[in-house]
Amino acid sequence: MINKIEVSGIEVFAYHGCMNEESVLGGKYIVDTLLKTDFSKSAETDELADTIDYVQVRNIVVEEMAIRSKLIEHVAHRIITRFQKEFPSLIKAKVKVRKLNPPIQGVVKEVAVIIEG
Template identity: 55%
Template sequence: MGRIKVSNIKLYAYHGCLDEEAKIGSWYRVDVEVKADLKKSSKSDELSDTVDYVLLNYIVKQEMAIRSKLLEEVAQRIMTRFFDEISMLEKAEVSVAKLNPPIGGNVAEVAVILSKKRKK
């Protein structure tokens, strides 16, 4: 078993319940961590034997481009695509954070974190 992390993916997107958020957007940070059996890739040195972090980043970018009211829905879409498209994935965690959220205070970020294990 091994872990692959892609951290601090920064994107500008248009999520939120307020009309203003849909119009002006804001910055988001996404962090993902996946678990898979990396024994084969650690010996073969072949990309086809591991989880391609370029694909993880691509899925995040595509799903973040689709507007949602809730960060939970965005994180779930990312998670669903990970498991649908990467068969060797055993577990994943996705964190979607809105930076400087409009909640009437000095708050650096609000994050939603979802995790899932593949059913055997």
């Protein structure tokens, strides 16, 4: 059976971007994750060890977002790669990284990248 676990709205302040100012000023980001797995065992056992730990999902996102990158595409790729390494029961993952109020011409609420793997 394939089930889904979502950990959404992970807010992080980070220093990503191609402009030097972004490495100094930083900005607000929101990360959403969708993890496909089979959690039928944990549904039966009620044991955290039998599923993907939401706390660990958040910690991976925070750790990878703390590593400065020019592109949020690169950050999203690192996050999904960590999920694949650290969650043996993971079947597929989707990560969305949103950069709020990006410093581009005009008023833009956010830009986002979505990666699946």
